[in-house]
Amino acid sequence: MTGQSNSLSSSDAMDGAASRGATGKPDQEAVGSPSIASLSALAVKSPDSAKAWRRLGDAFRSKGRHRNATAAYARSITAAFNDAELLEAARAVARGELEETSAIITRRLFAEPDDVVALNIDADLKLRKGDFVGAAAVARRCLSLAPTYPAARYSLATALFRQARLAEALQEINTMLVTAPADPLARTLKAAIAVAVGDTEESIALHRGLLAERPEQPGIWISLGHSLRMIGLTDESVSAYREAIAVKPTAAEAYWSLANLKTARFAQGDINAMRSLLAAPGLREEDNVFLSFALGKASEDAGDIPQAFSHYQAGNITRRAAIRYDPDQTSRNFGRLAQFFNCERFDTHMGKGDSSPDPIFIVGLPRSGSTLVEQILASHPLIEGTQELPYLDAIAHRLATTAKEGKRAPYPELLDRIGESGLAELGREYLDRARIHRKTRKPFFIDKMPGNFLHAGLVKLILPNAKVIDVRRHPLGACVSIYRQLFAQGQGFAYDLVEIARYYRDYATLMAHFDEALPGAVHRVHYESLVNDTEVEVRRMLTYLGLGFDPACLRFYENDRAVRTPSSEQVRRPISSEGVNRWRAFAGWLGPAEGELGALARLYPALPPLGP
Known part of the structure; x- marks a missing residue:
């Protein structure tokens, strides 16, 4: 049963508080209510009946005796190990038989809405289906009945983590670790959260602790290797990956x-x-x-x-x-963004968002030089690098999901309806969620999520004083670099050269639209120019940001900050032109991509007229 081994110690510790004393007889307070007394007697008589303990929990809850109810529900979790239907449902989830299990759990919860084990299996099902909002809601319901149920707490923390609600996820997993400090799943999740919020040293310590107990786990060795790589410990990272191969x-x-x-x-x-x-x-x-x-x-x-x-x-x-990816739908989505974020709309809404100038967004396509730009700017004494933050995408996704439910106009059109206070609230939400990543008192911070180019219009509405730097690479160079990179998740366009080229064209068209609709709002850096004339390009960026030049930006390779992207080793060395023309070695296979790019490839870095 998903995570059920975590629940035994906590529920057993609470047995005595539920409905019986040390003698195993109903307590005196329970005798005062015939309903509770009879249910208590039934639970004592049938201690392995999860249903009996749930009924007792319901009775206690109806009388407002929440501590007793919690203990009874906790005992039902232990008893559920004798429930054949729930055991089979948990095994079916583990086998990936999600639809079949969903039908079983739906029937079970219709008959037994307070069955906390069934609720947690339902949360697990939703997690596996990608319904993270739904999983969180079910896990919260489960915890309202059984607050000490570690598996439900883990489900909630995981759901929040998947929604990029990192501060909340960290709070939940820390709560779980109070009652289950040795739980390996909880410690592994906390290590992942630590990586996400930039606490790399803590992640390394957690992974090392887990490996001291379970050195035969290759996945943990790999995760340790990733964390070591982020802080520049390449040799130790290699050793960790090698250890994973040694054990498996x-x-x-x-x-x-x-x-x-x-x-x-x-x-x-x-x-x-x-x-x-x-x-x-x-x-x-x-x-x-x-x-x-x-x-x-x-x-x-x-x-x-x-x-x-x-x-x-x-x-x-x-x-x-x-993977499921529809390039036609992508083109339509880009077109809708360009249609909505036009000159008139910027004129109407400009200045209504949160006035903070703190964020610097580095955008573009993956593998186009954004990590290099981040490392350079993060070496400035007034700028903190916080890496790739998922919050703009999470905000847009939430607004789009709400729109799909029919409660509002579609996204981005609903932005017209939320008013000045609504735009400012979205800006503050972004800043609040990003705060956990800020480890210094530097006034500016970098969000280097490349795909945020899609949200350049949203940025200018909700954070009008934020800066956006678009890092661009030769179209064919970008295509080859993306094609040679296996991404951990997302990037559905990245696995076919023609689809990559089409995505590049859609990206360039959208950014050209923003250049026209809001002149000067986005600063563009061409990767090749940055490599060949670094100081000039660095000074241009800092002028755009309103900051003075600092020579530390040219010694970016001395910066020992953590770097999460595949370029982590490259940006710890002096700048080199070695990779600029590497794509030309693959020229013989690039004909179809070049045809898709057309004038974009022929005229680069000049930008030809681009239509929708």
Whole structure:
């Protein structure tokens, strides 16, 4: 049963408070109410009946005796281990049989709405289906009945984490750890939250603690490797990935993680091992993708570009087949954004949002130089780098979800209806949610989520004094760099060269629209110019930001801040032109992408006229 082992100690500790004393007889207070007395007697007579304990909990709750109710519900959790239906439902969830389990749990909750174990299984189902808001609501309902139920607390913390409500998720997981301090799931989740909020050292400590107890867990070694890489401990990161392979030679993700270091190189033994794994029968689709990208990197390092492309192509084809992505819908969505965020709308709403000048948004396509720009600016004494923050996307997603429910106009059109106070409230929400990432008193901070270019219009309405820097790379260079990168999540456009090229075109068209609708609001940096004439471009950026030049920005590679992206090792070295033209080695395969890009590729960095 999902997480049920976590509930035993806490529920057992509360048994005596529920309905019976040390003798096992109903307590004297319970005898005062015939209903509670009879239910208490039934629970004592049938201690393994989850239903009996739930009934007793309901009775206590109806009388306002919430402490007793909580204890009774907690006892029902332990008793649920004898419930064949719930046990089978939990096993079915673990097997991925979500629809079948959903039907069982729906029937169960219709008959037993206060069945806390069924409620937690329902929360788990919603988590696995991606309904994080629904999962949180069910987990809260469960906890209102059984506040000490660790599995429900874990479900709530996970749901909040998936919604990027990191401060709330951290609070919930800390609450769980008070009563279940050794729980490995809770500690693993806390480590993930620590990474997300920039507490990398705490994440490393948590992972090391888990590995001291369970060194045979390859996933924890891989997570430790990721955290070590973020703070520049590359050798230790490599050792952690190698340890994952040592404890599980089929750990394909560990090989990909080594490749993702960019600066690491594979020995021939590694290559032979990966080829053997790739050829093995019954290989998981996900592992196939990991190994294909890792072998692509190995072949590229060896100078065998045709073989490298073949591996990258195989990995991309496999990943593309497994995801849902509609390039036509993407183009329509971009078009709607351009249509809404026009000159008239900016004139109408400008200045109504929160006036804070703190955020600096670095946007663009992935693998186009945004991490380099972030590292340069985060070396300025007045700017803090907080990495990629998910909050603009979360706000837009929430507004769009609300619109789909029919309660408001569609997003972004509903922004017209929320008024000046509503726009300012959204700006404050962003700032409040970003606060957990700010570890210094520096007045400005960077949000380097590349996909925030989609929300440039939203930014200017809710945070009119925020700055936006668009980092752009040669279209074909961007296409190749994205195609060679396996992303952990999202980026549905990234696994087909023509679809990447189309996405680049849609992106360039949307940003050209913002240039026209709000001249000067977005500052553009071309990656190639930044590499070739660094100081000039750095001074231009700082002038746009209204800040004085500081030579530390040119010594960005000395900055020891944590960096989460695949470029983490590269930005810890002096700037190099080595990667600027690397894409040209793949030119023989870029014809279709080049055709899709048209004048964008031919005239770069000049921008041809772009229509919708």
